[in-house]
Amino acid sequence: QVQLVESGGGVVQPGKSLRLSCGASGFTFSTYGMHWVRQAPGKGPEWVGVISYDGSKKIFADSVKGRFNISRDNSKNTVYLQMDSLRAEDTAVYYCAKDQTWNWGQGTLVIVSS
């Protein structure tokens, strides 16, 4: 069965950086695109971005464009979310999700606060 496990969340000061990881198992990771979606406390989900199966294509939401980047290592079945210049409004639970079938991980909480 598909399993996605996010890690790397925590408390970070505004303007700093953080890298999240998402480890995948239960499917052929190298053949699927992967999404990142976030959910601020008490709010609905917000799509953050996607990376193609081979890492050659990436698309981002305007709210994170230029500050966030997605990468993947197919040899490690892992996708990453690099978050730079963090703002208070980036505070959320961050989920990775498998393209096409939209399986989600359990999420990792990022709090941006001084």
Add this chain to the structure above:
Amino acid sequence: DIVMTQSPLSLPVTLGQSASISCRSNQSLVYSDGSTYLNWFQQRPGQSPRRLIYKVSNRDSGVPDRFSGSGSGSDFTLKISRVEADDIGVYYCMQGSQWPLTFGGGTKVEIK
């Protein structure tokens, strides 16, 4: 960006009765390949979202047939027949026809 609007915001239902949630987009979700990429997700309290329905009306594996999706173009509905206690949570529609992907604001289903 495509704006997804759900109604109602809150939906109190009696166990065993039906419930319907509306989702409207501000433009057609018909993609160039002819498919309509409209998904429905359920988020139970304290859990990650789980997809129930894809491409308007296709149930995901393991989803009870009490859940059904319908609609076309820019007007969609999720129906829950014979609501059970396990169905409480927030339901979201999400369009996958155009970047960026966008979600509706959610409908909270609670038991009366």
